Amino acid sequence: MDEEYDVIVLGTGLKECILSGLLSVDGLKVLHMDRNDYYGGASTSLNLTQLWKRFRGDDTPAENLGSSREYNVDMIPKFMMANGALVRVLIHTNVTKYLNFKAVDGSFVYNKGKIYKVPATDVEALKSPLMGLFEKRRARKFFIYVQDYETNDPKSHEGLDLNQVTARQLISKYGLEDDTVDFIGHALALHRDDNYLDEPAKDFVDRVKIYAESLARFQGGSPYIYPLYGLGELPQAFARLSAVYGGTYMLNKPECKVEFDENGKAIGVTSEGETAKCKKIVCDPSYLSDKVQKVGKVARAICIMSHPIPDTKDSHSAQVILPQKQLGRKSDMYLFCCSYAHNVAAKGKYIAFVTTEAETDNPEVELKPGIDLLGPVDEIFYDTYDRFEPCNDHEADGCFISTSYDATTHFETTVKDVVELYSKITGKVLDLSVDLSAASAATEE
Amino acid sequence: MATVSPLAKYKLVFLGDQSVGKTSIITRFMYDKFDTTYQATIGIDFLSKTMYLEDRTVRLQLWDTAGQERFRSLIPSYIRDSSVAVIVYDVANRQSFLNTNKWVEEVRTERGSDVIIVLVGNKTDLVDKRQVSIEEGDAKSREFGIMFIETSAKAGFNIKPLFRKIAAALPGMETLSSTKQEDMVDVNLKPTVNSSQTEQQGGGCSC
Numbered sequence: 309m310d311e312e313y314d315v316i317v318l319g320t321g322l323k324e325c326i327l328s329g330l331l332s333v334d335g336l337k338v339l340h341m342d343r344n345d346y347y348g349g350a351s352t353s354l355n356l357t358q359l360w361k362r363f364r365g366d367d368t369p370a371e372n373l374g375s376s377r378e379y380n381v382d383m384i385p386k387f388m389m390a391n392g393a394l395v396r397v398l399i400h401t402n403v404t405k406y407l408n409f410k411a412v413d414g415s416f417v418y419n420k421g422k423i424y425k426v427p428a429t430d431v432e433a434l435k436s437p438l439m440g441l442f443e444k445r446r447a448r449k450f451f452i453y454v455q456d457y458e459t460n461d462p463k464s465h466e467g468l469d470l471n472q473v474t475a476r477q478l479i480s481k482y483g484l485e486d487d488t489v490d491f492i493g494h495a496l497a498l499h500r501d502d503n504y505l506d507e508p509a510k511d512f513v514d515r516v517k518i519y520a521e522s523l524a525r526f527q528g529g530s531p532y533i534y535p536l537y538g539l540g541e542l543p544q545a546f547a548r549l550s551a552v553y554g555g556t557y558m559l560n561k562p563e564c565k566v567e568f569d570e571n572g573k574a575i576g577v578t579s580e581g582e583t584a585k586c587k588k589i590v591c592d593p594s595y596l597s598d599k600v601q602k603v604g605k606v607a608r609a610i611c612i613m614s615h616p617i618p619d620t621k622d623s624h625s626a627q628v629i630l631p632q633k634q635l636g637r638k639s640d641m642y643l644f645c646c647s648y649a650h651n652v653a654a655k656g657k658y659i660a661f662v663t664t665e666a667e668t669d670n671p672e673v674e675l676k677p678g679i680d681l682l683g684p685v686d687e688i689f690y691d692t693y694d695r696f697e698p699c700n701d702h703e704a705d706g707c708f709i710s711t712s713y714d715a716t717t718h719f720e721t722t723v724k725d726v727v728e729l730y731s732k733i734t735g736k737v738l739d740l741s742v743d744l745s746a747a748s749a750a751t752e753e
Numbered sequence: 754m755a756t757v758s759p760l761a762k763y764k765l766v767f768l769g770d771q772s773v774g775k776t777s778i779i780t781r782f783m784y785d786k787f788d789t790t791y792q793a794t795i796g797i798d799f800l801s802k803t804m805y806l807e808d809r810t811v812r813l814q815l816w817d818t819a820g821q822e823r824f825r826s827l828i829p830s831y832i833r834d835s836s837v838a839v840i841v842y843d844v845a846n847r848q849s850f851l852n853t854n855k856w857v858e859e860v861r862t863e864r865g866s867d868v869i870i871v872l873v874g875n876k877t878d879l880v881d882k883r884q885v886s887i888e889e890g891d892a893k894s895r896e897f898g899i900m901f902i903e904t905s906a907k908a909g910f911n912i913k914p915l916f917r918k919i920a921a922a923l924p925g926m927e928t929l930s931s932t933k934q935e936d937m938v939d940v941n942l943k944p945t946v947n948s949s950q951t952e953q954q955g956g957g958c959s960c
Contacts, residue, residue: 346829347828347829377862377863390938395940398940399940399941404940404941406830407940408937409937409938409940410937410938411938526938528938533938533940536937537830537833541830544828544829544830545828545830547821547828548798548819548821548828548831551818551819551820551821552796552797552798552819553796554796556820556823556824557820557821557823557824557826558824558826559824559825559826560825560826
């Protein structure tokens with residue numbers, strides 16, 4: 309330390325590591341620090357010993373679970389949409405060379421007490437009991453409209469301005485039933501509540517398109533992919549990108565204290581008696597807690613099991629969406645499951661998560677509808693964490709704070725935050741219009 | 754005609770303290786050159802090289818630390834799935850030799866017995882400044898049950914023998930424990946448009 313940098317990044321969460329990578333590639337001198345001795349911050353993946361230490365207060369996990377290092381338990385469970393924004397970032401930065409992915413086996417939705425597969429093909433859709441025959445015809449017309457819709461092609465709009473028309477109005481034009489609307493809005497567009505119905509339909513349509521395109525990408529049973537060894541691989545991959553382009557990494561730096569000048573402008577970071585100077589600070593909310601405000605809370609349960617989630621056709625990886633209306637809540641609840649097939653657990657073990665935006669202070673009671681769907685559980689850990697948003701003036705203080713991870717099942721909001729932060733930090737727009745159809749298979753390394 | 758088996762690929766990771774010469778060993782082997790201006794590693798990611806042995810051909814993937822070892826901040830995935838860990842110390846820097854214990858421990862923790870470890874004493878050209886004898890290096894390697902060799906990237910001494918020694922010790926294809934490739938998805942792969950989707954588009958192209 310005791311050096312001068314363009315940017316000091318605090319916290320090695322996924323957002324911070326993506327930004328560190330992008331800024332280093334841009335030629336900025338970056339110092340990246342974390343108070344923990346591991347990468348990932350709030351979005352890390354923990355081994356068994358770390359999991360026990362964090363949630364049980366001791367470092368002696370149950371012996372029958374296998375070796376600690378075989379576990380990579382995600383702290384922010386999400387799947388990647390195969391055609392989504394995070395994949396574009398990975399391709400844009402060429403970070404895919406550090407990672408391996410598998411398609412997620414299945415995506416399911418909870419309806420009237422039962423779990424149904426979200427259809428991945430036309431054939432599955434026709435057979436699915438989620439809709440009656442006549443409803444299927446109406447839904448098909450809707451899907452064709454969505455599929456054909458192109459922002460720059462007025463003909464495909466069929467006389468509707470999706471920036472004006474609400475989602476509710478669009479849906480009623482196709483005469484869809486409430487159950488179908490619920491299904492499309494929550495299981496395909498992945499909205500967490502019903503606020504989208506009264507907002508312009510553009511976002512809703514775009515989301516359904518991403519889902520369909522992601523489904524088509526790998527012909528898997530779902531639109532998602534997931535990295536081997538868990539999501540903790542992602543921040544590590546971006547950290548390596550940063551390091552290859554000159555970024556300096558310091559883990560295990562306690563009390564990273566941001567220093568300000570008399571005008572309230574950030575000028576550096578002090579840790580263990582040494583100060584590194586910089587022009588800008590990038591960090592997660594925990595490093596500048598007086599410059600963020602609480603905007604919500606996430607409740608979650610982490611479970612170790614010896615079987616897949618029941619009624620998911622023995623999926624080694626699966627997502628189950630429990631729409632809020634089915635549960636009488638304000639927000640959806642999600643189940644998320646991965647297993648030894650992804651090198652995140654010992655042989656024969658599965659890791660399942662139940663996640664939702666918290667509406668009470670009692671996660672055990674609140675998460676029960678999701679946990680009941682899991683069947684027998686070997687170990688369970690409950691947790692809640694607050695979500696924060698920055699409330700500082702970054703032009704005045706030079707601090708760029710990321711927003712906490714939400715309870716969504718994917719990374720679209722994560723990348724949106726990164727793109728916005730990048731623009732604020734550099735004044736440049738990040739062009740992620742990677743042409744996926746033009747990308748060729750990676751050359752032999 | 755003899756069946757041509759797929760080229761075996763092996764991940765080699767280089768470990769050891771800062772400035773012991775890890776990058777120089779790689780660049781000497783890859784390009785047969787040495788940069789006398791030291792700069793903490795910037796820019797080298799991983800490089801691939803095919804080696805032609807008497808009985809087979811192997812593809813080595815040489816990973817450099819990108820400088821993340823400087824403040825002991827290597828990413829755990831650096832070591833993961835490696836076939837060989839090359840742990841380098843500087844024969845003119847006794848502390849770097851003593852620190853190899855930590856590097857061996859780190860590899861064993863992450864990889865168990867699934868990895869070949871090679872202890873490398875580099876910078877033998879610094880004859881007058883030597884602080885670690887070849888006997889000490891050899892003794893430590895026996896203690897850990899790992900391979901040992903001394904080199905000089907600067908002088909070009911023993912670099913090729915190092916890699917030949919490694920290649921000869923590599924297991925054959927049949928014992929590779931890598932994940933089955935058919936399960937993986939290639940994120941860079943062109944999307945496949947299925948027939949029903951094309952049909953729905955009325956034969957139109959969405960590009």
